[in-house]
Amino acid sequence: MTTNKISAEHLTYKRNRHLILDDLNLNVQQGHFIGLLGANGAGKTTLMRLLNGVATNFTGTIQIGASESIVDRKQLSSFSESLKGVNANRTLHQIATDYAIMYLDFSEKAFENFTNKYELDCHQKLSALSKGNRKKFATALTLSRQTQLYLLDEPFEGIDSMTRKRLISNMIAWKPAAATVMISDHHVNDVVNILDEIVVLKDKHVVAHRNTEQLREETGMSVEAYYESFYEGSATDD
Amino acid sequence: MTNTWTMTKVLIRQRIQTVINTVIVTIVATIITAILMYFGGSARFSIELFYYAFQPYLIIGGLYLFIRLAIRQEHTWVDNYYRSVPITNLKLYMANLFSTICNFVIYCLVQSLIFAILEVTTHGIHWPETSIWMDVAEVVTILGLTCLFIWTFVSLVHLLSVTIMAFLPETQIRLAQWAIYLVVIITASYLFNQLWQLFLMPFSRYNIAAIFGVFLVIFALISSLNVYLLDKWVETK
Structure with missing residues (x-):
């Protein structure tokens, strides 16, 4: 199926009189792992916030599936930054219980599987977790929803490389065929093997949107080299 | 889509611990004050001592909880944790405000019950x-x-x-x-x-x-x- 699952047309977003995204266009097909790449401040998190619906002051259109409505977008996407603002004195179990009530598509069974695989103790308080374990918990919560789009903002930050590889292989095994997973990460090499597509953000725009296999065949470059070339000024746009 | 009542239940549950803590602190403060008054020689040890010691803490606790609940309510508007939930802003607003009211009413009811018990024990039943x-x-x-x-x-x-x-x-x-x-x-x-x-x-x-x-x-x-x-x-x- 080649329906555009996520689309952003002429998307412009400004905050504190600072232009973050300018006339951005993006069309993504369903069922893929998509790498959202860009330097710090390129607008990766902002784009995810806009797609999820927690940022609303934009011009242009955003669509997930057939819907542009903010409530529908929140229903159709699961964002790893949704844990921001939770009371850190609550245990992981309590937070997950609330998630199960607030999100009708939350699967407690899937959450249990993830916490077992990620070796998280659900009786611990959130405040007691290390940075890496917090990221693992946020990822477990995000992926335990049964929805169409998963937005993972730097999910492997603070996680050692061995665990990172294990998490990535878990993610490949978990992914439902129809689900789209958008991952932003600074360690391109670590995630590159699971990516079907990459989207490069630079200068407030999408400067490249490529299928990773085609990219390697056509340019003979690795994904990381291709991405870095945008910052050396030596690559052509998509 | 998440409904208003579901969201209200979650918010009440998350804030009830603040209510419980406030009630516990007012009771502990009352007991400590009563003991200090007794050892200070200003009163004889009786329920009446607790009755008078409890009254200021009832009000202080209420004011503290009122402010704490207001702070918790305001966090809801700007935290991803609540704003990511698939619910309209009108429903979220109603759920947030209603849960704040419910928690404050729970506090008032519990403290009124304690006050009534102390009142009846001290002065007997008189309507x-x-x-x-x-x-x-x-x-x-x-x-x-x-x-x-x-x-x-x-x-x-x-x-x-x-x-x-x-x-x-x-x-x-x-x-x-x-x-x-x-x-x-x-x-x-x-x-x-x-x-x-x-x-x-x-x-x-x-x-x-x-x-x-x-x-x-x-x-x-x-x-x-x-x-x-x-x-x-x-x-x-």
């Missing part, structure tokens, strides 16, 4: 005149409406400041915050002065229906503005 109950009901209604007004007004100030600050350059945010505080202090002083006049009025001059109507109109106006700001301008941090 006041019927006319007193009418006055009590009026005071409770006006206090309840005042709480509701303050919570919605605090939300309005918060949401307005978030909206204004999102349009300013980051370097001017601090300055704008002080300007907003100044406007709020002036407006709030005027409004609370009006409320105070209301409280000072003798009971016989109260027209409870008119007061209720005015509060309802103000509440509806402020709430409409709050929901509009949430819908159009207020984003998460």
